[in-house]
Amino acid sequence: MNRTFYRAGLRALPRARAAAAVVAAGFALIALTPAVAAADAKPDRSNLCPHRPGRVVCVDQDHQRMWVQKGSRIVFEPVLIRTGYRGMWTPNGTFHVYARHEWPASPLLPYSQFFHRHYALHGSRDDLHKGKSKGCVNMSVADARRLWKTLEIGDTVYIWGHKPGT
Structure with a gap:
């Protein structure tokens, strides 16, 4: 050698x-990272999301996670999200999906599901730990695609809390 x-x-x-x-x-x-750990965690029994017979999209801005439940059963496991920042808040409240646009090749709004005015649940090609949402609920494109297959017009969207650090 x-x-x-x-x-x-x-x-x-x-x-x-x-x-x-x-x-x-x-x-x-x-x-x-708290947001990643929170996305992996199951919602606890004290979660604020209402238990209704139909599908409810639960958006927990405090922990930057989202899931879908039907009654007390989770039908879409929690995923990491990014919500609005100070001055561009994601609105809290109860809403309903009123429009859906698939747009899989869109650089900005793939798999958009609008729930209030111009606010939507949609995919983002950016790093969810960086950048900012202007009020929409951003998630990975893969998660948005799965969510697209789960929801329909009229499904409930329930949002509470505020993005940490804003």
């Missing part, structure tokens, strides 16, 4: 381990 190559490999080993540790620490931080 070439001694120079062997020595260079030994010197590179600590750097590779350090790089791996940095990557692992980054993933650990992402996993511990």
Whole structure:
């Protein structure tokens, strides 16, 4: 074996381990981010979302998560969302889906489901941890596509709380 190559490999080993540790620490931080942890958590029994016979989209702005329930049964597991910021709040209250536009290739509003004026539940191609919503409820495009298959015109949207830090 070439001694120079062997020595260079030994010197590179600590750097590779350090790089791996940095990557692992980054993933650990992402996993511990409150919004991500909240999206993975099941809604607790004290959740504020009403239990009705039809589908209800539950938007918890305090924890930046959304799910759909029918009665007390969850039919769409909690997902990470991004809601409006100060001055561009996502409105709280009870609404109903009044228009749906699939637009899968849209750069801005894929799988839009409008519930109040110009506010919609829709996909976003941006990082949900960064950027801002102008009041709509943003989620990943994959989650928006699944939600599109779950909801219909007339389904209830119930929103409460405020985005943390705003």
